[in-house]
Every structure is written in C-alpha cells, then in structure tokens.
Amino acid sequence: MNKHKSVSDWYQLVDDGTVQRLILTGNLTLAALDSNFRQLSGELSRHARNARILWDLSDIQRMDTAGIVLLWKVWGKKRPDTLILRPEHEKMLKRIESLPETAPRLKKRNPLWAIHAIGAPFLLFWANLSGMIMMVGQLALDSLFFLRHPALIPWREISANLYRTGTQALGITALVGFLIGVVLSYLSSEQLQMFGADIFIVNILGISIIRELGPLLAAILVAGRSGSSMTAQLGVMRVTQELDALTVMGIPHSQRLIFPKIIGLGLAMPLLVLWTSAIALIGGMVAAEIQLGLSYHYFVHTLPESVPIGNLWLGLGKGVVCGMAIALIACHFGLRIKPNTESLGEGTTTSVVTAITIVIIIDAIFAIVFSDVGIVR
Amino acid sequence: MNDAPYIIEIEDLQTRFGQHIVHQNLDLRVRQGEILTLVGGSGSGKTTLLRQMLGLETPAGGVVKIFGSSRYNCNPALNKSIRSRTGVLFQQGALFSALTVYDNVALPLRELRILDEQTIHDLVMVKLNMVAIEPEHANKMPANLSGGMIKRVSLARALALDPELLFLDEPTAGLDPELSESFVQLILDMRRELNLTIVMVTHDIDTLAALSDRIAVLADRKVVAAGTLEEIHHYPHPFIKNFFKTMHNKHQLIGNRE
Ligand SMILES: Nc1ncnc2c1ncn2[C@@H]1O[C@H](COP(=O)(O)OP(=O)(O)OP(=O)(O)O)[C@@H](O)[C@H]1O
Numbered sequence: 001m002n003k004h005k006s007v008s009d010w011y012q013l014v015d016d017g018t019v020q021r022l023i024l025t026g027n028l029t030l031a032a033l034d035s036n037f038r039q040l041s042g043e044l045s046r047h048a049r050n051a052r053i054l055w056d057l058s059d060i061q062r063m064d065t066a067g068i069v070l071l072w073k074v075w076g077k078k079r080p081d082t083l084i085l086r087p088e089h090e091k092m093l094k095r096i097e098s099l100p101e102t103a104p105r106l107k108k109r110n111p112l113w114a115i116h117a118i119g120a121p122f123l124l125f126w127a128n129l130s131g132m133i134m135m136v137g138q139l140a141l142d143s144l145f146f147l148r149h150p151a152l153i154p155w156r157e158i159s160a161n162l163y164r165t166g167t168q169a170l171g172i173t174a175l176v177g178f179l180i181g182v183v184l185s186y187l188s189s190e191q192l193q194m195f196g197a198d199i200f201i202v203n204i205l206g207i208s209i210i211r212e213l214g215p216l217l218a219a220i221l222v223a224g225r226s227g228s229s230m231t232a233q234l235g236v237m238r239v240t241q242e243l244d245a246l247t248v249m250g251i252p253h254s255q256r257l258i259f260p261k262i263i264g265l266g267l268a269m270p271l272l273v274l275w276t277s278a279i280a281l282i283g284g285m286v287a288a289e290i291q292l293g294l295s296y297h298y299f300v301h302t303l304p305e306s307v308p309i310g311n312l313w314l315g316l317g318k319g320v321v322c323g324m325a326i327a328l329i330a331c332h333f334g335l336r337i338k339p340n341t342e343s344l345g346e347g348t349t350t351s352v353v354t355a356i357t358i359v360i361i362i363d364a365i366f367a368i369v370f371s372d373v374g375i376v377r
Numbered sequence: 378m379n380d381a382p383y384i385i386e387i388e389d390l391q392t393r394f395g396q397h398i399v400h401q402n403l404d405l406r407v408r409q410g411e412i413l414t415l416v417g418g419s420g421s422g423k424t425t426l427l428r429q430m431l432g433l434e435t436p437a438g439g440v441v442k443i444f445g446s447s448r449y450n451c452n453p454a455l456n457k458s459i460r461s462r463t464g465v466l467f468q469q470g471a472l473f474s475a476l477t478v479y480d481n482v483a484l485p486l487r488e489l490r491i492l493d494e495q496t497i498h499d500l501v502m503v504k505l506n507m508v509a510i511e512p513e514h515a516n517k518m519p520a521n522l523s524g525g526m527i528k529r530v531s532l533a534r535a536l537a538l539d540p541e542l543l544f545l546d547e548p549t550a551g552l553d554p555e556l557s558e559s560f561v562q563l564i565l566d567m568r569r570e571l572n573l574t575i576v577m578v579t580h581d582i583d584t585l586a587a588l589s590d591r592i593a594v595l596a597d598r599k600v601v602a603a604g605t606l607e608e609i610h611h612y613p614h615p616f617i618k619n620f621f622k623t624m625h626n627k628h629q630l631i632g633n634r635e
C-alpha cells in the first residue's frame with residue numbers, strides 16, 4: 001500500500017545555519033517500509049557520514065525492531081553524538097546496545113578439509129557396516145533369548161509385519177510379475193519361432209523366472225515398498241521420542257521392533273517370491289499360448305521335466321536372505337535417523353538405495369556360489 | 378479504545394469431529410488493539426478455535442471473518458497481506474526441525490526478500506535477545522533445545538516480522554516465573570510501540586491478569602462469558618468459579634507461608 005511512497009517521506013534534512021537536523025518521520029516499521037528498506041538505509045548512511053548531524057527521532061510515529069536495527073546499522077553500530085529520542089525508543093536502543101557483538105556466521109573451512117572429504121565416506125561406510133554387523137549379532141542373541149523364553153516371542157508384531165509386508169504386497173507383485181512374464185514370453189517366442197524351437201519356451205521361462213526374475217523382482221519391489229516404510233516408521237518414532245518412551249518402559253528396541261521386522265520379512269519374502277514366480281509363469285504361459293499356440297496343458301506338464309527342482313529352492317533361498325537383508329538395512333538406517341525432518345527424508349532414501357543395491361549383490365553372489373545347482377548339462 | 382473496529386468476528390460457529398461436538402453456537406469478537414485471552418478447560422476447543430481464526434481448519438457451520446471478510450474465501454492478495462501481518466505461536470512450538478534456531482527465526486525475514494543478510498542477522502539477534510535466548514544457542518537444532526527454549530524460540534519466530542496480529546497458544550507454559558514475567562513485560566513494551574492485537578490462550582493466572590484487556594471463557598461448547606477480569610470474575614458459572622478459586626488458593630498459600 002506504500003508502493004507510491006518515495007524514500008524522502010521518511011526524513012527531512014533541516015539546516016538552520018548552526019546545526020543540521022535530520023528529522024525522521026512516519027512509520028519506521030517493516031510493514032510500512034517494505035521495498036523501500038534498502039534505499040532508505042542507503043540514503044541515511046550517506047547522511048550519517050556527517051558526524052555533526054543531529055538525529056531527531058522524536059517525530060517518528062511508530063518504530064519496530066526492524067526500524068531501530070536499520071538506524072543502528074546506519075549509525076555504524078554506535079550511538080550518534082547528538083540524538084533526540086523518546087523514552088520508549090531509548091529502551092529499544094538500549095537493547096541493541098547491550099547485545100554482544102556477533103558477526104553473521106561464516107562457514108570456517110577446516111585446513112584439513114581435503115583429507116576430511118576423502119576420509120568421511122570411508123568412516124561412514126565403516127560405521128554403517130559395523131552397525132549392521134552389530135545388528136546381526138544382536139539378532140542372534142535375541143533369537144537365543146527367545147529360544148529360551150518362547151513365551152516372550154512377539155508373535156503379534158511378527159504377524160502384523162507378515163501382513164503388512166506380505167499380504168499387502170500381493171497386488172503389486174502380481175501385476176508386475178504378470179506383465180514381465182508376458183513380455184519375456186512374447187519376445188523369446190518370436191526368436192524361438194525363427195529356429196523352430198518353439199517348445200523350448202518352457203525351459204527359458206521356467207529357468208529364468210523361477211531362478212532369477214521372480215526372486216529379484218519381488219525383492220526390488222519389497223525393498224522399495226516395505227524397506228522405505230520400515231525406515232520411515234523408525235525415523236518418525238525417533239522424531240516423536242517414541243523410541244525413548246519404549247526404552248524407559250524397559251522394552252528393548254531390538255526385541256520388539258527389529259526382531260519382528262526381520263523375521264516377518266524373512267518369512268514373507270519367500271512366499272512372495274513363490275507368488276511372483278507363479279504369476280509371471282502364468283503370464284508367460286498365456287502369451288505362449290497366444291503367440292505359439294502352446295497349450296496350457298503341455299506347458300504345465302513339461303515344466304517339472306525341463307526345470308530341475310533345485311532352481312525353486314534356490315529362488316526361495318534368495319527370498320529368505322534378501323528379505324532379511326532388506327529388513328536389516330531398513331532398521332539400521334531407521335535407527336540412525338536424527339530427530340529432524342531432513343534426516344528422515346535422507347535416511348529413507350539411503351535405506352532404499354542401499355537395500356536395492358544389496359539385493360542385486362546377493363543375487364550375484366548366489367549366481368556364482370550355486371552355479372552348478374539346478375542346471376541340466 | 379472500546380470503539381475500535383473488530384478485526385475478527387466469529388458468528389454462530391459449529392465445530393464437529395465425527396460425533397464429537399466441540400463448538401456450538403459460538404460467538405466471539407476481537408477488537409483492534411486489544412489483548413483477548415481465551416481460557417477454558419483442557420480439551421474445550423481453544424486451540425481448535427485459534428486454528429479456525431488462522432484459516433487452518435474450516436468449521437462445520439458459521440462464519441469466521443477477519444478484517445471484515447470471510448476467512449475461507451477471501452481473495453489471495455488479502456490473504457497474503459493478512460498472513461504477513463500475523464504471527465503465530467503454536468502450542469507445541471512447530472519449529473522447523475531441519476533448521477537451526479537462527480534459521481528458524483530468520484526464515485520469515487528472508488522470505489520478504491527485502492532485507493540484506495547483515496540486517497537479518499541483527500534482527501534475529503535482537504529477537505532472540507528479547508526472548509532471553511543467548512547467542513551461543515543460535516546454532517542449535519530444535520531437537521537439542523529444552524522445552525521452555527522451544528517455546529521462546531517459537532515466540533521469537535512469531536515476533537520476527539513485528540506483526541500487528543498475534544496468536545499465542547499458551548506462551549508461558551513451560552517457562553519459569555521470571556521468564557513469564559519478562560514475557561509480560563515484552564508484550565507490554567511492544568504494545569506501547571505498535572498497535573498490537575493479541576489473541577492468547579493461557580492457563581497462567583498471573584499472565585492473564587497482567588495482560589488481558591478482555592477474557593473469553595470457553596465452556597459448554599461456547600463462549601459463556603467475555604469481558605474484563607472484574608466483569609467475569611463474579612460470573613456465576615462453575616468453571617469460572619473453579620478457575621478463580623485456584624487463584625485465591627494460591628494467594629492464600631503464599632499468605633499462610635509468610
Ligand atoms: N483433528 C482432530 N480430529 C479429531 N478431534 C480433534 C481434532 N482436533 C481437536 N480435536 C478434539 O477437539 C477437542 C478440543 O481440542 P483442542 O486442541 O482445541 O483443546 P484445547 O482447548 O486447546 O485443550 P488444551 O488446553 O489441552 O490445549 C479435543 O477433544 C480434541 O480431541
């Protein structure tokens with residue numbers, strides 16, 4: 001509303017021969033000054049260079065903190081020699097004068113910053129690795145504890161986790177699995193048709209889906225879906241001090257929060273792998289029927305002959321290991337979250353990225369270690 | 378002073394959360410330049426009422442007008458100017474947990490985009506000084522503050538723009554008596570200088586007595602009485618009787634000790 005005002009509305013310079021009076025008028029408030037703030041500050045600073053000028057603040061209608069801060073800056077952080085002001089403004093000025101001298105924070109650069117920048121990621125990696133190893137150790141201890149005190153096993157939490165990470169993921173894994181099955185079958189059958197090797201579609205789909213794609217797809221989906229939610233849940237519990245509340249009630253985090261998550265996902269994951277593989281195979285079967293005219297009956301009957309059962313165990317084994325690894329990573333990063341929102345977002349991202357990477361690494365390790373399992377030579 | 382225009386007018390307000398009715402036929406007006414204190418039992422809907430005045434919640438019925446226009450469909454320009462003239466202290470502080478104390482207070486100032494960093498620094502330091510936060514705490518994160526410090530930093534943030542309209546939800550809860558006293562002094566000083574309007578929720582009788590021009594009592598889902606301390610003191614309502622009985626008890630307690 002003061003847009004049309006010019007800066008000269010806020011002060012007058014009166015020269016009566018002997019003294020120069022600078023009379024400030026109007027509202028010296030942030031709301032009134034608005035975009036004229038800098039300009040007024042600049043013009044007043046110019047007048048302030050004249051040390052003999054008399055500053056008259058008694059005509060100011062209203063002044064807020066921004067106003068007095070402006071003048072304080074104009075005066076070069078000291079009271080001018082000649083100054084007239086009302087008692088209430090005197091009080092505001094006193095407050096500023098009493099402030100200890102602090103400069104705006106400048107980021108001081110550590111002279112060893114280069115070493116720091118190189119070393120920090122390694123230390124972080126080491127901290128994460130040792131944290132996770134400790135968590136595995138704790139899990140082992142908790143398992144022993146529960147073996148000796150079976151009554152204390154948190155069945156409720158395990159079943160809740162099973163439901164949340166397993167049952168509720170059935171829809172998305174089925175959709176993705178089916179589509180991948182269809183696509184894979186369609187592309188392979190086109191190639192196979194060229195060689196007249198139509199019937200090998202069963203081998204290709206069977207081996208690739210049961211051994212590789214099913215477990216990997218399910219694991220990646222679960223890492224994104226359940227891993228992120230576990231991390232975020234633990235992070236929010238830190239932010240809202242719920243973790244502290246559990247501690248003072250004598251309920252260990254590892255037994256009530258982490259153990260059920262890892263066991264729950266360790267159980268849910270192989271089941272999800274089975275489900276995803278089955279749906280993907282159905283997708284592949286449907287596409288094979290349409291593309292090659294291969295009957296469902298033939299497909300189902302040839303499958304056990306062409307795919308050794310070892311592949312299924314391998315897929316399920318991957319599921320167990322990946323599920324536990326995902327939950328472990330999610331819990332580790334969840335507990336590392338600091339009580340602020342930024343750390344929460346960062347922790348969740350790191351958790352998901354790490355989980356997906358680890359899942360792929362686990363898959364590679366399985367491929368190497370079990371290279372002679374389930375392959376007909 | 379009594380003929381100042383109304384800034385906030387609430388008429389026939391209804392608030393319901395599911396089956397739970399919080400306000401029914403509630404009427405309340407706030408004049409420009411006054412300090413209105415809302416008192417009422419825990420869960421009587423004081424915070425909810427403040428949120429409705431701020432436009433954060435829409436009531437089930439009735440109108441909330443601010444500066445003469447409805448809170449819920451006023452034009453964006455007016456809404457923006459109202460928001461930049463309003464300071465709010467939330468009951469739980471609502472500090473940005475990812476920002477330091479300094480940056481929390483500096484945020485509304487930076488958002489104006491008319492101040493340079495040096496001025497912002499000076500302003501932030503003055504505001505922190507006003508609420509008795511020492512400069513060495515300026516770089517702490519909100520999670521590392523004490524409960525009373527969170528209150529004071531949020532107050533500093535609410536005051537950052539020297540707003541004309543202040544909403545304070547229990548400003549002195551969690552402060553020691555000396556700090557409450559200096560809060561009262563701070564508000565009185567600011568008020569002398571600026572044309573402040575304050576809507577405040579408090580259970581602290583000393584703050585209430587020292588600051589309020591008018592008191593509105595929330596009970597039975599509506600404002601049962603509104604007026605100066607003297608006017609409502611003897612109003613025959615069980616909540617008001619109890620409320621002031623505790624005050625008498627307190628003074629008696631001190632009297633007995635001496
Ligand atoms: N979003 C919501 N959903 C459901 N109920 C709510 C919601 N917000 C508030 N309530 C209910 O409305 C009632 C009033 O809450 P409000 O926070 O306004 O109380 P208050 O008067 O501020 O109490 P206190 O003095 O304890 O802060 C409470 O019973 C509360 O449970």
Ligand SMILES: [Mg+2]
Nearest residue numbers: 423424468546
């Ligand atoms: Mg409240």
